[in-house]
Amino acid sequence: MRILLSNDDGYFAPGIAHLAEALSTIAEITVVAPERDRSGASNSLTLDRPLSLRRSHNGFYYVNGTPTDCVHLAVTGMLEGLPDMVISGVNDGANMGDDTIYSGTVAAATEGFLLGIPSIAVSMVSVSRGNFATAARVALDLVKHYLDNKFHVPILLNVNVPDIPYDQLAGMEVTRLGRRHKAESTIKSLTPRGETVYWVGAAGGAQDAGEGTDFFAVQRNRVSMTPLQIDLTHYDQIDFAKTWVGQ
Amino acid sequence: MRILLSNDDGYFAPGIAHLAEALSTIAEITVVAPERDRSGASNSLTLDRPLSLRRSHNGFYYVNGTPTDCVHLAVTGMLEGLPDMVISGVNDGANMGDDTIYSGTVAAATEGFLLGIPSIAVSMVSVSRGNFATAARVALDLVKHYLDNKFHVPILLNVNVPDIPYDQLAGMEVTRLGRRHKAESTIKSLTPRGETVYWVGAAGGAQDAGEGTDFFAVQRNRVSMTPLQIDLTHYDQIDFAKTWVGQ
Amino acid sequence: MRILLSNDDGYFAPGIAHLAEALSTIAEITVVAPERDRSGASNSLTLDRPLSLRRSHNGFYYVNGTPTDCVHLAVTGMLEGLPDMVISGVNDGANMGDDTIYSGTVAAATEGFLLGIPSIAVSMVSVSRGNFATAARVALDLVKHYLDNKFHVPILLNVNVPDIPYDQLAGMEVTRLGRRHKAESTIKSLTPRGETVYWVGAAGGAQDAGEGTDFFAVQRNRVSMTPLQIDLTHYDQIDFAKTWVGQ
Amino acid sequence: MRILLSNDDGYFAPGIAHLAEALSTIAEITVVAPERDRSGASNSLTLDRPLSLRRSHNGFYYVNGTPTDCVHLAVTGMLEGLPDMVISGVNDGANMGDDTIYSGTVAAATEGFLLGIPSIAVSMVSVSRGNFATAARVALDLVKHYLDNKFHVPILLNVNVPDIPYDQLAGMEVTRLGRRHKAESTIKSLTPRGETVYWVGAAGGAQDAGEGTDFFAVQRNRVSMTPLQIDLTHYDQIDFAKTWVGQ
Numbered sequence A, B, C, D: 001m002r003i004l005l006s007n008d009d010g011y012f013a014p015g016i017a018h019l020a021e022a023l024s025t026i027a028e029i030t031v032v033a034p035e036r037d038r039s040g041a042s043n044s045l046t047l048d049r050p051l052s053l054r055r056s057h058n059g060f061y062y063v064n065g066t067p068t069d070c071v072h073l074a075v076t077g078m079l080e081g082l083p084d085m086v087i088s089g090v091n092d093g094a095n096m097g098d099d100t101i102y103s104g105t106v107a108a109a110t111e112g113f114l115l116g117i118p119s120i121a122v123s124m125v126s127v128s129r130g131n132f133a134t135a136a137r138v139a140l141d142l143v144k145h146y147l148d149n150k151f152h153v154p155i156l157l158n159v160n161v162p163d164i165p166y167d168q169l170a171g172m173e174v175t176r177l178g179r180r181h182k183a184e185s186t187i188k189s190l191t192p193r194g195e196t197v198y199w200v201g202a203a204g205g206a207q208d209a210g211e212g213t214d215f216f217a218v219q220r221n222r223v224s225m226t227p228l229q230i231d232l233t234h235y236d237q238i239d240f241a242k243t244w245v246g247q
Helices: A014-023 A067-078 A097-102 A104-114 A132-148 A214-219 A235-245 B014-023 B067-078 B097-102 B104-114 B132-148 B214-219 B235-245 C014-023 C067-078 C097-102 C104-114 C132-148 C214-219 C235-245 D014-023 D067-078 D097-102 D104-114 D132-148 D214-219 D235-245
Strands: A002-006 A028-034 A051-055 A061-063 A085-092 A119-125 A156-162 A172-174 A187-190 A196-199 A206-208 A223-227 B002-006 B028-034 B051-055 B061-063 B085-092 B119-125 B156-162 B172-174 B187-190 B196-199 B206-208 B223-227 C002-006 C028-034 C051-055 C061-063 C085-092 C119-125 C156-162 C172-174 C187-190 C196-199 C206-208 C223-227 D002-006 D028-034 D051-055 D061-063 D085-092 D119-125 D156-162 D172-174 D187-190 D196-199 D206-208 D223-227
Touching: A002 A014, A002 A067, A014 A028, A014 A085, A014 A132, A028 A067, A051 A067, A061 A067, A067 A085, A067 A104, A067 B196, A085 A104, A085 A132, A097 B104, A104 A119, A104 A156, A104 B097, A119 A132, A132 A156, A156 A214, A172 B235, A196 B067, A214 A223, A223 B235, A235 B172, A235 B223, B002 B014, B002 B067, B014 B028, B014 B085, B014 B132, B028 B067, B051 B067, B061 B067, B067 B085, B067 B104, B085 B104, B085 B132, B104 B119, B104 B156, B119 B132, B132 B156, B156 B214, B214 B223, C002 C014, C002 C067, C014 C028, C014 C085, C014 C132, C028 C067, C051 C067, C061 C067, C067 C085, C067 C104, C067 D196, C085 C104, C085 C132, C097 D104, C104 C119, C104 C156, C104 D097, C119 C132, C132 C156, C156 C214, C172 D235, C196 D067, C214 C223, C223 D235, C235 D172, C235 D223, D002 D014, D002 D067, D014 D028, D014 D085, D014 D132, D028 D067, D051 D067, D061 D067, D067 D085, D067 D104, D085 D104, D085 D132, D104 D119, D104 D156, D119 D132, D132 D156, D156 D214, D214 D223
Parallel strands: A002 A028, A002 A085, A028 A061, A085 A119, A119 A156, A172 A223, B002 B028, B002 B085, B028 B061, B085 B119, B119 B156, B172 B223, C002 C028, C002 C085, C028 C061, C085 C119, C119 C156, C172 C223, D002 D028, D002 D085, D028 D061, D085 D119, D119 D156, D172 D223
Antiparallel strands: A051 A061, A051 B196, A156 A223, A187 A196, A196 B051, B051 B061, B156 B223, B187 B196, C051 C061, C051 D196, C156 C223, C187 C196, C196 D051, D051 D061, D156 D223, D187 D196
16 A cells, blocks of 8 residues: 655654654555645645755655645656555644635645545644644554445545544544634734734634534544535525526 | 725736726725735635735735735734625636635635625636736626625625626626546656756646536636535535444 | 846835836836845845746836846846846845845846946935935936946946935945944744744944945935945955965 | 854755764754755845744754844844854855855855854865765864964855865865856746746856866865955945046
């Protein structure tokens, strides 16, 4: 089995090292990840310059681009044949609810999915940041389970793992994405040269964190697994919209 | 009526100038757009540095950030009160099918929608690039229609307009997003310093461009309008996934 | 006469517009400047990606690169034949003393000089920022004087102009670069996500601002003109160094 | 003895690892280097955003900025007291002649010098890239010699080391910077999206590579050591310029 790993925290991040170590026990691993932290990169794709692909001393490849660039380049320009899976992470921080749309971790997996490869994004709901190994082992469990129970629909899974020891996990729950309140306001700051600048504020608190959501699951020490799709069409509004435009 | 305009081509792009001109006849316009071309930026959000907000000689504001940053900053840090609408565009190039997920134009509108504001992304299906005025007038029509026929559900509309004169348009059609084939392979190139680099390849051709899709509509000289939503949960797979994990 | 203009504040900056307007009365002007503010860029040159060259609605060209890139690309890849002069500015802010080494404005002129073209960097010692026209007119005076009094050594001139009306200038003075005290310390700041970050501090105050320096001249409302060279060899230390290494 | 190390190839580059290893035998080493390759950065300084300072698993610090930023931040915001020396390198590639003005390696040392610290830039005249250890040992030799033979003038040394085994070096020579011919023309390329882009061309060949220059020394397998200064004033032209402006 051949697995392509990527992330958005950069090729040097501890999360991807844990992932590579865990998965190398059952698969041939190739790591292609951004050369620097690209958190918040979403699905951005670099179109105005070419990408370079370099190899670190530990064998990981790094690209001067986004998480999406990394997977795109690896699959369409570097690897021989499609990998059997794309796994992205372990992200240092949750990717749940509306945040998913901004996430570079999820974007890397999404690119794999768009290219026809079963893909999983794995994030740690960071508190102490001490349990990357838990999330890596969860990823390993999932891949093993997948090998024993293949399914024949395309999959894109968004997995969030509590930042606790593996044996304290209270199981896995299939969830839907929750919703957050609006983000906090930007925070004004003054540069030493007297210009006003603005930091993007913190994410909003959970608005829909009810039963069945990712927020709900991880609060109960469960691994949250949300199957994702990428068709943004709002099918429920189509009839309404037709009426509205008089079609 | 107050409208916030943004785009991903940059504040100096002809598409946003056409949009501002058309809409200023019925609304108070504020333009907050990226300082440079950020096509392909998707929903990326700048978290590792603060943003500056500057004003051009023509009154447009520009931000050293992404389309999402622009709308986020304008709404949560600059404008007094929420604008009545966010309109993004006119993009120089279609945003249809799977491409929607990479689009900075759609992302700017999405950020407005996430912040609770009715939002529209407007793109021109560029051929000659001569008909930005058509797309701007379509946007104006939509806003006028919205004023006369308000609805009370949140909306996020993805509008693609053929690159033809306004009077040659064959009406508007409510559509779903089509699908593309996989992107073409990356293209290798050699730098003058001997390093191999890789350009992201062209988008794939249309795979699902059947009746009802955005591709289908614009090929028939119609304006395509797709209502979007941003919940990526794959509800149809939830039961299957539960079975799979033994939940 | 053909003059290439550039700057480091970006092609849209008021300083370069004033310069273009003033000089177009006596020369054919081509503007090639950065697409965004690149103050502090020094002589940096972009080697890891190619540059794009685009034309603004006002006829100015802009490049997604540094000031040095702009002049380099214009001279070695775009213009037919060498221009007769390269003029960089009008910078919004002084470039005097040690700061010269960090200056993108001076770097653009330096690149012209390295390519064999008489080159001038023009900066305004900004206070109110109201007198770009003064600096532009000083540049025009210099070019006219140059046309009447050509010299046959390569020149690279660093010109700093007080931010006052033209008729209040107290003449021009040929100067040497002064010296500054060390820069102020970096300023710590905390991001909304809790990371400590550091702003580069303000430039140090003048240390050597005595008679004959650029600082001294502009404080007396004179235009400072410093002839520059780019050989960094410390000739006075060569003998000492030979002794030191036992050569 | 405390030494600050930096470079422009990035904190992960082999050259800086060799340098750290060699110098740690006689000094307490702190490495603060760019998070990614910033070759060609010259003295550019980041003024429009704050810098982050992070620590790699091997104890090296990395900054999301330029070589100049790294030394500036380390000295004015991070280290307690001034380090005894700043050493930059080992650069993968020569920094000789006019190129010195574009070099990030030299710029990092220059920033140390401007902050009052004896500073050395060390570059390998790369051919096979196999002899970083030679350059690192040369740096060690220089520092030891400096400890035994302190001098009390500020120094900024530009050292270029042939890419050969240490015992094949034919000594050290104190040199002046040579001169290059103009750079080669930019190289046009076409992006997959049909836009013409331009790569900065290769550096020109040596024009002044005569006896006494850095080029001359390294061609004879000698280490070249050029003392540098940073006053760009062209003193020899001052009288001429005064006459020219009628002062």
